[in-house]
Amino acid sequence: MASVRIREAEEGDCGDxxxxxxxxxxxxxxxxxxxxxxxxLRADGFGEHPFYHCLVAEILPAPAEPQGPFLVGYGLYxxxxxxxxxxxxxxxxxxxxxxxxxxxxxxxxxxxxxxVGLDKGCSQFRLAVLDWNQRAMDFYKALGAxxxxxxxxWHSFRFEEQAMRKLAGR
Amino acid sequence: MASVRIREAEEGDCGDxxxxxxxxxxxxxxxxxxxxxxxxLRADGFGEHPFYHCLVAEILPAPAEPQGPFLVGYGLYxxxxxxxxxxxxxxxxxxxxxxxxxxxxxxxxxxxxxxVGLDKGCSQFRLAVLDWNQRAMDFYKALGAxxxxxxxxWHSFRFEEQAMRKLAGR
Numbered sequence: 001m002a003s004v005r006i007r008e009a010e011e012g013d014c015g016d017x018x019x020x021x022x023x024x025x026x027x028x029x030x031x032x033x034x035x036x037x038x039x040x041l042r043a044d045g046f047g048e049h050p051f052y053h054c055l056v057a058e059i060l061p062a063p064a065e066p067q068g069p070f071l072v073g074y075g076l077y078x079x080x081x082x083x084x085x086x087x088x089x090x091x092x093x094x095x096x097x098x099x100x101x102x103x104x105x106x107x108x109x110x111x112x113x114x115x116v117g118l119d120k121g122c123s124q125f126r127l128a129v130l131d132w133n134q135r136a137m138d139f140y141k142a143l144g145a146x147x148x149x150x151x152x153x154w155h156s157f158r159f160e161e162q163a164m165r166k167l168a169g170r
Numbered sequence: 171m172a173s174v175r176i177r178e179a180e181e182g183d184c185g186d187x188x189x190x191x192x193x194x195x196x197x198x199x200x201x202x203x204x205x206x207x208x209x210x211l212r213a214d215g216f217g218e219h220p221f222y223h224c225l226v227a228e229i230l231p232a233p234a235e236p237q238g239p240f241l242v243g244y245g246l247y248x249x250x251x252x253x254x255x256x257x258x259x260x261x262x263x264x265x266x267x268x269x270x271x272x273x274x275x276x277x278x279x280x281x282x283x284x285x286v287g288l289d290k291g292c293s294q295f296r297l298a299v300l301d302w303n304q305r306a307m308d309f310y311k312a313l314g315a316x317x318x319x320x321x322x323x324w325h326s327f328r329f330e331e332q333a334m335r336k337l338a339g340r
Contacts, residue, residue, distance in 0.1 A: 021253045030322070033254045035293075040256045049219070052251035081222035081248055083191045083263045084203045086210045093253045114329065114337035123205075123331040131323035144333030149325035152200070153301035156318040156326065159284065161293040163314030167284035 002061050004100075006108050009054035009074065014041040016071040017054060024095040028130060052078045055112055057096060057105045072100040075109035077116070082124060089117035091127040110143060128156065172231050174270075176278050179224035179244065184211040186241045187224060194265040198300060222248045225282055227266060227275045242270040245279035247286075252294060259287030261297040280313060298326065 009017060018038050025031040044051040057073035073096035080090045091113050096105045117125050127145070129136050137147065148154045159167065179187060188208050195201040214221040227243035243266035250260045261283050266275045287295050297315070299306050307317065318324045329337065 025254060030254075035255050036253060044251065044256060051249060051257055076251070076253055078251055079221060080250065080260065081214065081246070081262060083206060083246055084195065084200075085205050086214060087221055090250065092251060111337045111339075114334040118331075118334055118338055118340065122334070125329040125334050125337075127327050128324045129327055131325050137325070137327075140327050143329070144336055145327040145329045147325050148328050149319055154298045154326045155301050155307070155320065156324045157297050157299055157307075157310050157315040158318050159295040159313070159315045161288075164284040164288055164292070164295050166314055167281045167295075168288055169281075170288065 002059050002065070004072075004103065004105055004108070005058045005060055005069075006055055006105075006112050007058060009045070009056045011042050011046040013054075013056055013071060014038045014045070017041060017056065017074050017076075020071065020074050020095050020097070021093065023097065024093060027095075028133075052076055052092070053116075055109050057100075057109060059100070072097045073105050073109065075113055077113050079120060079122065080126070085123045087120060087122045088124040088126055089113060089120065089122045091125065094127075106139070107143070172229050172235070174242075174273065174275055174278070175228045175230055175239075176225055176275075176282050177228060179215070179226045181212050181216040183224075183226055183241060184208045184215070187211060187226065187244050187246075190241065190244050190265050190267070191263065193267065194263060197265075198303075222246055222262070223286075225279055227270075227279060229270070242267045243275050243279065245283055247283050249287075249290060249292065250296070255293045257290060257292045258294040258296055259283060259290070259292045261295065264297075276309070277313070 015038050022034055025034045055075045056071050058069045059072050060069050061067055075091055075094045077089055077091045080088045082088050094109055114125055185208050192204055195204045225245045226241050228239045229242055230239050231237055245261060245264045247259055247261045250258045252258050264276060264279055284295055
């Protein structure tokens with residue numbers, strides 16, 4: 001029988017991760033915003049000072065099955081900093097392919113991020129969810145997360161590159 | 171006449187920065203959440219792999235004035251990662267003391283963060299704002315930022331340490 005393994009991503013996984021990133025963006029109805037390349041993922045995650053870390057969920061087929069291991073999900077995270085509580089971990093993306101949902105793979109990724117965060121001295125674990133994705137919101141709440149936008153009124157703001165250039169006078 | 175200078179924070183500024191962090195949290199009506207110490211700020215911002223970077227706004231008194239330079243604001247930021255656009259910069263906190271507002275100090279800090287972000291290859295600049303702080307929301311919008319919570323429905327979620335420990339089975 002096939003089994004699932006959560007492991008740290010390797011540089012050679014970047015092509016598969018990019019395909020999963022695109023699937024997630026399509027699900028979020030925001031795929032027009034995906035500009036990233038496999039080369040950028042390789043350079044930014046696997047250099048001396050990585051900008052991100054990534055976990056992958058890999059299906060290990062049973063010995064008799066012809067295909068090799070393959071990726072069905074990922075969780076991309078990094079370390080951030082709160083001026084109130086210090087080191088924090090941020091889960092930028094989490095995704096499991098539709099046909100592999102309901103097996104606890106997403107929970108395994110989230111648990112692993114919590115472990116890695118605690119090992120690094122983090123006291124909070126943040127993420128962002130789209131408000132129409134009620135299933136995801138319920139899922140994170142059931143695992144113990146709070147909706148800070150609802151509770152305290154936090155809104156996310158973003159300057160795009162053009163606005164950054166204007167600010168910087170470039 | 172006194173002038174203002176925006177410069178990178180040094181380890182010796184951490185005591186002053188902590189005082190400003192506490193002032194900002196009081197303004198945000200969330201000061202009960204401030205747990206950080208000067209020691210943590212020193213260790214986490216000035217080691218080999220800093221968890222954050224910080225700009226400070228310093229008043230340089232005129233030569234005839236008796237007091238030395240003093241800090242009246244700060245902007246604490248770090249680098250994050252978007253799976254859609256790659257390297258991003260995140261402004262966690264920005265604060266200018268009440269009596270020094272209206273002189274463009276906040277704008278100078280934001281402009282400097284945009285410059286630093288562009289220099290590092292970032293294509294987006296994110297921050298979070300409380301929805302009752304209309305003045306701040308209007309300010310960031312006037313500078314070119316978009317409210318992603320309003321436009322796309324992003325909500326911030328957070329697991330506290332206790333929930334992280336439960337996830338990790340610790």
